[in-house]
Amino acid sequence: MLALEHLSVSYDGVVAVRDLELTAADGEIVSVLGPSGSGKSTMLRAIAGLAPEALGVVRWDGLDLTRVPPHRRGFGLMFQDHALFPHRDVLANVAFGLRMQRHSRATVDQRARVALGRVGLTGFEHRRVSELSGGEQQRVALARALAPSS
């Protein structure tokens, strides 16, 4: 279960998120709606640990994650403009998180291909990410975010 307690984020004196309370049970799907600039992305960044200026507590199954750096939180995040690695091909982008988990090379390769297949991009393994259309990039980003926990 994910819980946000008194989450506030402000940068450069602008308050982006103020005193937010939110819980999401396992398997629950939560939609956050709001106009541009209302702090939706900032909230996600704070959950992922990418907003060092965040105040308040982010809990996962009751555990305080405040001091856990982003790479140990095990959360997936889709970036708005995908943030694909331009110096790696499609498969290497999807495999990145699996490599960080220190799986064997064969496992990394096999699971990355499965994740790529699930977003319908089999055959795109060695394409450059800059050659893809916007929608294809988005699917690579989705496969990359989901591969480590699949």
Place this chain on the structure above:
Amino acid sequence: MPSSPLTRTRSHRRSGTLLALVPLAFLGVFFVYPVVSIVARGLFPDGHLDLSPIADVVTDPSLRHVLWFTVWQATVSTGLTLLVALPGAAVVSRYRFPGRAAVRALVTVPFVLPTVVVGAAFVALLGPGGPLGALGLDQTVWAILLAHVFFNYAVVLRTVGGLWAHLDPHQEEAARMLGATRWRAFREVTLPALRPAIAAAASIVFLFTFTSFGVILILGGPRFATLETEIYRQTAQLLRLDVAAALTIVQMVAVLALLFVTSRLEGRQLIGLRLRGANETARRPRTPRERVIVATNLAVMAVVLGGPILVLVERSLHTPNGYGVGFYRALGSLGDDSALFVSPLHAVGTSLRYAAVATVIAVIVGGCGAFALARHRSGSLDAALSLPLGVSAVTVGFGFLIALDEPPLDLRTSWILVPLAQALIAIPFVVRTMTPVLRSIDPRLRDAAATLGASPSRVWREVDLPIAARAGLVATGFAFAISLGEFGATLFIVRPDTPTLPVEIFRLLGRPGPQSFGTAMAASVLLMGITALAVLGIERFRVGTVGAF
């Protein structure tokens, strides 16, 4: 409450500061210390403040003439270069034609040529026996001005054309719809948008021609002297080190002022412009008039930029016994001229060795500087790392000569002196090539890597390093080409019996007789070839159009 990402940012910053210490220490010992020695020599010749050497420089009529000529030739060279290169910039950025990419690459060739090769090419073109020898331009100021246009054409084309290619052509069309003539639309819409780039290009060209050394030493003969060549003459021929020091101080003050203006102009660039991808803005020439404009400019480029190089190659093959490789064979021997000390081929070996060492030093020191600059923007660090760029090669050479020949740092007899000076000159280019690439790394790539489980050091290894490695290769090629062709500083400090190839070419050009001249041509072609190889290597690894001069 403190969180670990915050401490991560702090350690990030601290390691940036540590990285900055490497280039700062290097510049401190091999740049600031020599410059301080020059100032001490010029202002405190006998241990107490004495302004008379400076006063001599400013009041002596012949030295005042040198000062005047330095400013005059730089101004006229800059104006001429803009006049010739701006239409070329328009053509290359606005029109699509077969071979456009090749033209853009070829145009840069003169800029990366060693200055002695440029000098040799114009001697070949304008001197006795050259195809334009009959015009009588040899030993006139025109030889210098034309060589400067040849050398700096690419600066204007790349700086102005780079921006021009990204301007939205619809704005000019909108002005036409509102009733402006073609010329009026250009003047009211395009020119104001280009102004910062033109000003930046002009100030860079002015700086380069103001500190031009090799070209003027070779083409100016005894009649035309600039601050740079006068510093050399006072040091090497008249042995008046106090006057040389005073001249160097004048030079440094002028260059610092110029650098200040340049950085101001660069800072203003690109503000508020709506930029388009270069491929959206270029189109095929449509009307006969447009085709004539494109063809004329391509012809000008071919003659102005290609001509001198072709003539150089032709004359290197034109022996007294008809065409052949006789002059190239002579590279391996001393000929009948024992005053040369070594054969040109021996000088090639020396040059390659020195340039390799200089490249290693420049890439390590400059790379640390680039990483530090990419981590936190620091205007003062940026300025410090760019300083040797503006402060001329002659200043570096003269500073080494008077500062590093006595304890605590006595390197007078050490071969490392030359690579150190060459590295110092290459470092700003390394920094300027690598920093924009490192800065252009989207911070969200690091975030993405972190959410996928990469620790901070792993993020650096997986994201920053692979992208930096490419920029590093480009910088390596640049540093090698610069070190190989370096002439101004090397001439001051190189030992007579181990000359580098540019110094050897300069000596050959100064000797009478067709054999020396032909060998100088052949050696120049060889140096041009090695430089071209290093630079072609760069183009293969270049990422997009990133990287300045």
